[in-house]
Amino acid sequence: MLNIITGAVSLGLLWSVMALGVYLTFRVLDYADMTVDGSIVTGAAIAAKLLVSGINPVIATVAAFFGGMAAGMVTGLLHTKLKIPAILSGILSQIGLYSINIKIMGKPNTTLLKVETLFSMFGKSKYAVLFCGGVTAVAFVVLLYMFLSTSLGSALRATGNNEKMANAMGINIDTMKILGLALGNGLVAFSGALIAQSQGYADMGMGQGSIVIGLASVIIGEVLYHRTSILGKLSSVLVGAVSYRIIIALVIDMGMDPLDLKLFTAITVTVALSMPRIKNFVLAKLTALKKHTGAKSTAKIMKKEGEKV
Amino acid sequence: MTPALVIKDVEKTFNPGTITENHVLKGVNLVLEEGDYVTVIGGNGAGKSTMLNSIAGVFPIDEGEIYIGEKNVTNLPEHKRAVHLGRVFQDPMVGTAAAMTIAENLSLALHRGEKRGLTKAISEKEKEFFRTQLKQLDLDLENRLDDTIGLLSGGQRQAITLLMATIKKPDLLLLDEHTAALDPKTAEKVLQLTDTIVKENNLTTIMITHNMRDAISHGNRLIMMNNGRVVYDVKGEEKQKLTVEALLEKFTQSYRESTFTDRMILG
Numbered sequence: 001m002l003n004i005i006t007g008a009v010s011l012g013l014l015w016s017v018m019a020l021g022v023y024l025t026f027r028v029l030d031y032a033d034m035t036v037d038g039s040i041v042t043g044a045a046i047a048a049k050l051l052v053s054g055i056n057p058v059i060a061t062v063a064a065f066f067g068g069m070a071a072g073m074v075t076g077l078l079h080t081k082l083k084i085p086a087i088l089s090g091i092l093s094q095i096g097l098y099s100i101n102i103k104i105m106g107k108p109n110t111t112l113l114k115v116e117t118l119f120s121m122f123g124k125s126k127y128a129v130l131f132c133g134g135v136t137a138v139a140f141v142v143l144l145y146m147f148l149s150t151s152l153g154s155a156l157r158a159t160g161n162n163e164k165m166a167n168a169m170g171i172n173i174d175t176m177k178i179l180g181l182a183l184g185n186g187l188v189a190f191s192g193a194l195i196a197q198s199q200g201y202a203d204m205g206m207g208q209g210s211i212v213i214g215l216a217s218v219i220i221g222e223v224l225y226h227r228t229s230i231l232g233k234l235s236s237v238l239v240g241a242v243s244y245r246i247i248i249a250l251v252i253d254m255g256m257d258p259l260d261l262k263l264f265t266a267i268t269v270t271v272a273l274s275m276p277r278i279k280n281f282v283l284a285k286l287t288a289l290k291k292h293t294g295a296k297s298t299a300k301i302m303k304k305e306g307e308k309v
Numbered sequence: 310m311t312p313a314l315v316i317k318d319v320e321k322t323f324n325p326g327t328i329t330e331n332h333v334l335k336g337v338n339l340v341l342e343e344g345d346y347v348t349v350i351g352g353n354g355a356g357k358s359t360m361l362n363s364i365a366g367v368f369p370i371d372e373g374e375i376y377i378g379e380k381n382v383t384n385l386p387e388h389k390r391a392v393h394l395g396r397v398f399q400d401p402m403v404g405t406a407a408a409m410t411i412a413e414n415l416s417l418a419l420h421r422g423e424k425r426g427l428t429k430a431i432s433e434k435e436k437e438f439f440r441t442q443l444k445q446l447d448l449d450l451e452n453r454l455d456d457t458i459g460l461l462s463g464g465q466r467q468a469i470t471l472l473m474a475t476i477k478k479p480d481l482l483l484l485d486e487h488t489a490a491l492d493p494k495t496a497e498k499v500l501q502l503t504d505t506i507v508k509e510n511n512l513t514t515i516m517i518t519h520n521m522r523d524a525i526s527h528g529n530r531l532i533m534m535n536n537g538r539v540v541y542d543v544k545g546e547e548k549q550k551l552t553v554e555a556l557l558e559k560f561t562q563s564y565r566e567s568t569f570t571d572r573m574i575l576g
Contacts (some may be wrong), residue, residue: 170391
């Protein structure tokens with residue numbers, strides 16, 4: 001059991017970097033970016049190609065970040081300059097990347113079992129991934145927090161929050177969107193590079209559905225660890241990404257067919273996304289009940305209801 | 310002296326060549342002197358907001374030229390004109406970023422039109438400055454710098470938008486029916502605040518309003534728009550003597566004239 005949890009937490013930490021990228025586009029920029037299914041593989045492919053060519057793992061992983069940035073920039077340009085709708089811009093990039101990713105690797109998949117990776121640099125211990133992933137994830141949370149607290153980060157947040165106002169404040173919203181998408185996909189690709197190195201291969205199909213995993217992490221984090229400060233919100237993404245992996249590990253351990261995983265994830269995200277509506281519905285019912293019973297607080301209603309039962 | 314604003318023969322047609330084609334501005338001309346506080350009235354579709362938006366650069370104009378001070382801004386995109394302009398919109402939700410704090414919003418405004426870099430967004434010194442500025446609004450907001458704007462009422466948000474529009478002195482303040490969405494009492498308060506801020510900073514201001522009484526009692530100059538043109542322009546003593554009745558009469562008269570000519574054109 002401990003082994004399962006350790007593995008899940010390690011995987012969650014590697015994926016949390018990707019989830020931070022999704023948070024940046026989805027929550028900060030308010031842009032549902034479909035590029036990520038492609039850019040996560042771009043990151044893996046770049047890292048794999050460089051690693052088998054004997055390049056230092058650190059350099060290979062950083063190179064993946066820049067590859068992801070380029071992918072995000074393309075999406076941003078499609079959306080801002082050619083006025084293609086947000087979702088479609090992402091899908092176009094994603095489809096294009098499918099071919100590009102194979103071209104980068106030269107073949108549909110690359111094994112990394114015989115080359116040195118970021119994790120093998122820290123020895124063969126199974127805790128290498130846990131340690132390395134943890135340090136990387138926390139570092140990115142801190143870096144993103146620092147970035148979002150700058151004038152530039154503030155302008156990025158304003159763009160995602162209220163475009164009209166951002167424009168009136170002299171912020172070039174096109175530039176901000178391109179920047180946000182570039183950074184987001186840079187993180188996603190970085191995460192792809194980490195995942196490929198930890199699992200020992202890069203595969204062109206590994207990105208399928210990753211946008212939903214990213215969203216699940218962001219939303220589960222918001223439900224489990226709701227915070228209002230920027231640092232709190234970024235930390236909650238980390239909590240969400242790790243929790244998601246633990247949930248998955250547990251349900252598989254309980255005997256769920258791994259092939260049902262995507263359906264399970266889709267349902268989880270649907271439930272989490274509809275939470276605000278459900279919450280409002282319940283609150284409205286409670287308020288109506290309050291009027292009837294004359295109870296002063298929701299807690300009292302709960303108690304009363306409990307007594308009835 | 311260079312005028313604060315020159316609008317010369319500005320034309321704007323929306324959706325040209327389609328069934329919804331709409332020729333909104335038909336040669337607008339307006340010159341504002343430094344410190345002019347102009348109220349703008351006119352019926353729906355007269356072109357008031359379109360004129361304001363063409364000054365702000367929300368869309369490119371078809372013909373004509375716009376100068377703010379000595380600068381020709383005709384071809385500048387919206388975000389590059391922002392350095393000259395303070396703007397308050399009709400919808401109190403539009404002027405502020407709801408998910409960001411009061412301090413963060415004010416800081417965005419304090420650096421309006423500047424290049425945004427990797428320095429810290431808000432310094433302690435700025436926070437102190439924001440506190441003194443908020444105190445002047447008299448809305449008990451000076452101790453709520455770190456509250457998100459979304460928690461505030463429409464009137465509070467509009468007052469903050471007004472502060473944001475003027476915290477870095479603009480060359481021109483554009484108010485697009487900024488009290489129309491507020492209840493009468495709050496609207497009055499925001500209008501008073503507007504007058505105070507405009508006077509204190511000697512701001513050149515354009516204020517669109519649907520309230521004729523407000524149009525008469527505020528500012529030093531009044532223009533009426535109809536059918537895409539400025540049809541009436543009074544200032545100083547003549548404006549002070551205006552009554553709502555006289556203005557209504559002018560309004561009906563110019564409206565009749567324009568519909569009459571339209572009918573003639575349509576045959």
